[in-house]
Amino acid sequence: MKINSLYNSPIFLKVVFVLSVFIIFFISAITFKHLTSIRNTSAYVERSYKVSLELERVISYIKDAETGQRGFLLTKDSTYLKPYYESRIKIDRAFNNLTQLTSDNPKQQQNIDKLKLLINKRKNYLSKNIYLVLNSNLRREEFLHNLKIGKITMDSIRDHINDMDKIEDHLFKTRTADYESTMKFTPIIIYITLLVTLFLIFISFVKINKDLKRLKTSNAKLLIANESTRMSEIVGSFGSWQYDMGNDKYFFSDNEYRLLGCEPNSFEPTLDNFLKYVHPEDVNYVQENVNKMIENENLPSFTYRVITKNGEQKYLSGIARLLKDRMGSKILIGVTIDVTQEYLATQLIEDRNTELEANNKELSAFNYVASHDLQEPLRKIQTFISRIAEKEADNFSDSGKDYMDRIQNAINRMRLLIDDLLQFSRTNKTEKVFETVDLSILLENSKQELSQSIEDKKAIITNDALPVSKVIPFQIQQLFTNLINNSLKYSKANVSPVININYEKISGENEEFIPIKNKTKYHKITFKDNGIGFEQEYSEKIFELFGRLHNKNEYSGTGIGLAICKKIVENHKGYIYAKGEPNNGATFIIYLPVI
Numbered sequence: 001m002k003i004n005s006l007y008n009s010p011i012f013l014k015v016v017f018v019l020s021v022f023i024i025f026f027i028s029a030i031t032f033k034h035l036t037s038i039r040n041t042s043a044y045v046e047r048s049y050k051v052s053l054e055l056e057r058v059i060s061y062i063k064d065a066e067t068g069q070r071g072f073l074l075t076k077d078s079t080y081l082k083p084y085y086e087s088r089i090k091i092d093r094a095f096n097n098l099t100q101l102t103s104d105n106p107k108q109q110q111n112i113d114k115l116k117l118l119i120n121k122r123k124n125y126l127s128k129n130i131y132l133v134l135n136s137n138l139r140r141e142e143f144l145h146n147l148k149i150g151k152i153t154m155d156s157i158r159d160h161i162n163d164m165d166k167i168e169d170h171l172f173k174t175r176t177a178d179y180e181s182t183m184k185f186t187p188i189i190i191y192i193t194l195l196v197t198l199f200l201i202f203i204s205f206v207k208i209n210k211d212l213k214r215l216k217t218s219n220a221k222l223l224i225a226n227e228s229t230r231m232s233e234i235v236g237s238f239g240s241w242q243y244d245m246g247n248d249k250y251f252f253s254d255n256e257y258r259l260l261g262c263e264p265n266s267f268e269p270t271l272d273n274f275l276k277y278v279h280p281e282d283v284n285y286v287q288e289n290v291n292k293m294i295e296n297e298n299l300p301s302f303t304y305r306v307i308t309k310n311g312e313q314k315y316l317s318g319i320a321r322l323l324k325d326r327m328g329s330k331i332l333i334g335v336t337i338d339v340t341q342e343y344l345a346t347q348l349i350e351d352r353n354t355e356l357e358a359n360n361k362e363l364s365a366f367n368y369v370a371s372h373d374l375q376e377p378l379r380k381i382q383t384f385i386s387r388i389a390e391k392e393a394d395n396f397s398d399s400g401k402d403y404m405d406r407i408q409n410a411i412n413r414m415r416l417l418i419d420d421l422l423q424f425s426r427t428n429k430t431e432k433v434f435e436t437v438d439l440s441i442l443l444e445n446s447k448q449e450l451s452q453s454i455e456d457k458k459a460i461i462t463n464d465a466l467p468v469s470k471v472i473p474f475q476i477q478q479l480f481t482n483l484i485n486n487s488l489k490y491s492k493a494n495v496s497p498v499i500n501i502n503y504e505k506i507s508g509e510n511e512e513f514i515p516i517k518n519k520t521k522y523h524k525i526t527f528k529d530n531g532i533g534f535e536q537e538y539s540e541k542i543f544e545l546f547g548r549l550h551n552k553n554e555y556s557g558t559g560i561g562l563a564i565c566k567k568i569v570e571n572h573k574g575y576i577y578a579k580g581e582p583n584n585g586a587t588f589i590i591y592l593p594v595i
Contacts, residue, residue, distance in 0.1 A: 024197070048168040051101050051108075054094045055161045058115070061087040061094065062122060062157065066150075069126050084126065091119060105171075111164050118157045125150040241269070243332040245294065259316065259338055261308030279305035279313070286318075293320040293332055303339060315343040434595070437473050439466035439523075443501070446480035453488050463501035467523055470595040475568045482561045483588055487529035490586070495530070502526045505594065513577045513589060521594040522574070528587045534580035542578060 065087040071080030095116060102108035125146045239256030243249070250271065254264035260277045267273045271290065278286050282304040289302045301319035308314060320334030389404055396404065443466060447454065454461065461484070484499060491497035503525050508518040534542065543566040562578075565588075569576040572592050580586040 044172060047101050048172050051098060051168050052165055054098050054101070055164060057094050058091060058098075058119065059158065059161060061090045062119065062154070065123065065126055066154075069130060072130065081130065084130070088123070105167075108164060108167060111160065111167070115157065115160050115164070118153055118160060122150055122153045122157065125153065238335040238337050241334050241336065243294075243334075245330040245332065256336060259308075259314070259336055260306060261310050261312065277306045277308065279307055281305075289318070293322065293334070296322070301337075303343065314338060315340045433472060434470045435473055436468060436470045437476075438468050439471070439476065439525075442466075442473060442477040443480050445477050446484055449477075449481055450484055450488065453485070457488050457491060457497050459488060459491070459497040459499060461499045461501070464503040466503050466525065467505070469523060469592065471572060471592070472568075475571060479565050479568045479590070482565050483527045486561060486588075487527065487531055487586070490529075490531045492530070492532055492583075498530045500526075500528045502528070506591075508591075511591070514575060514591060522591040523594060525590040525592070526587060527590075528585065530585045533582050533584050533586050534578075535582060536580055539578045539580065543576070 064083040068080050068082065068084035068087075072078065072084075095112065098112050099109070102112065128146050239259045240253040241256050242251040244251075250269040252269040252274075256269075257264045257266060260274075271287075275283055275286065285302075286304050301317050303315055303317045306314050306316055315338075317337045317339045318334060319337075320332050323331050323333060385404065385407055389408075440463075443463060447461065453459075487499045488497055503523065506522055506524045508514045508516075508520045508522055511522070511524070514522070543562050566576055569590060569592070574590065574592040576591070577589045578586060579589070
């Protein structure tokens with residue numbers, strides 16, 4: 001009775017658990033010990049192999065040096081000395097590797113020092129013979145003496161390397177013997193402990209299996225309740241339903257009935273009865289999705305219409321998950337959410353977006369036609385003014401000539417304004433096709449485009465190497481062109497413009513000019529010049545459309561160039577900022593996300 005009582009006691013599984021954990025730790029300790037031994041042995045084998053390999057390389061490099069010397073002595077061709085000179089570097093590298101590999105072996109370290117002396121001696125005699133030949137002082141007796149000493153030294157090198165190989169082999173055998181001694185009784189110990197563990201696990205299994213049968217019903221209900229609660233916390237207000245696939249029975253929550261405008265439990269909870277309230281056009285759609293939910297464990301939510309009992313149309317969203325208990329029973333748990341307000345709001349936004357897209361297309365078409373149609377009469381005005389200036393110039397008074405010059409300047413400003421407006425419009429409406437390009441190439445293209453202005457101004461432009469990035473190529477080139485052109489335009493009189501373009505890759509969390517701190521990586525490109533600069537209070541105004549800080553008679557331009565720059569940077573999800581100081585230059589900082 002005592003044994004049976006202990007078996008049924010809750011403490012029984014605790015005791016078995018503690019014993020099992022102890023045995024598992026014991027086996028793990030033994031396993032860890034032997035794995036460590038295997039790892040150490042493997043590491044030593046690898047190290048011994050590397051030592052032997054480096055020693056063979058040393059012999060090989062010396063032989064290469066001898067071969068090079070021999071070829072040179074026979075042919076007097078200095079190209080044969082290439083292996084001789086290269087062997088010095090290779091031998092030094094091999095000795096560095098040997099020193100590291102034998103760092104824990106003082107005896108081998110001493111052997112390496114001795115080997116270095118022998119090899120240096122051999123190289124000295126090789127150098128002597130080469131020196132004698134190069135200086136035409138070769139004497140047969142001295143040459144033969146050098147060869148003899150070199151051969152003796154080479155034999156000593158081979159013998160010394162053999163001794164080092166024997167030491168490595170002896171150490172390997174010693175380690176292997178220790179490992180085999182440790183492993184001798186390990187299988188028996190592990191086998192016995194595994195048997196004890198299996199016995200304890202078997203007893204635990206029988207006990208747990210008995211408890212599982214008793215807890216099956218309560219666990220199934222608890223699983224359903226927990227899942228329903230979890231989903232309700234996620235989606236908020238909802239109606240829930242369950243489908244027991246084994247018994248082909250549905251359960252609807254009270255809110256599931258209310259979503260249909262019905263009182264709770266006012267009709268039998270079946271799929272057919274629910275479909276009676278679904279909009280006739282959506283019945284097949286709902287039926288297909290319910291079947292998919294039964295066949296698949298995870299499906300996205302779907303939205304459909306229902307007609308409530310009082311005739312009101314609602315939009316509902318359904319989602320479900322298929323659950324399986326340990327006995328293989330399947331239960332489909334679902335939630336139904338009233339998304340009428342959200343759906344109508346989304347529909348309104350889509351309608352407005354469609355209307356806005358149509359308006360944008362009309363505005364783009366209007367902008368294109370207006371800009372191009374404006375240029376035609378402008379060209380005619382310019383043509384007729386040119387003809388009048390050519391044929392009637394002598395008949396004009398001084399004031400008439402002044403008026404003609406003003407008309408011509410106004411026409412030029414109008415043409416420039418139209419071109420800039422077209423460029424700004426193109427920046428807004430163009431298809432944003434990103435390509436991986438070298439930004440340095442785009443910068444060079446901009447320099448070539450402005451080469452005449454750069455030469456006329458005697459400008460000096462320096463730049464760091466720019467990265468390869470995924471951008472809209474023609475827009476980034478336009479950005480570089482506008483910024484360089486801006487620095488050239490607003491340069492000081494009688495002072496050569498100096499433009500420095502710097503680059504660094506930064507993180508958004510450390511930059512003062514990035515409004516929302518984040519860990520995004522950015523390409524930071526800075527354009528700094530020595531021009532007339534500006535007051536810092538106008539740092540945002542200069543990026544506005546038609547934003548000008550100077551009179552049009554002082555500096556040419558339309559006030560659109562920097563607005564185009566800002567639009568291009570925004571198209572790339574980046575930022576652009578300006579810093580200025582009157583008569584001390586301007587700095588433009590660009591941040592482009594790393595893609």
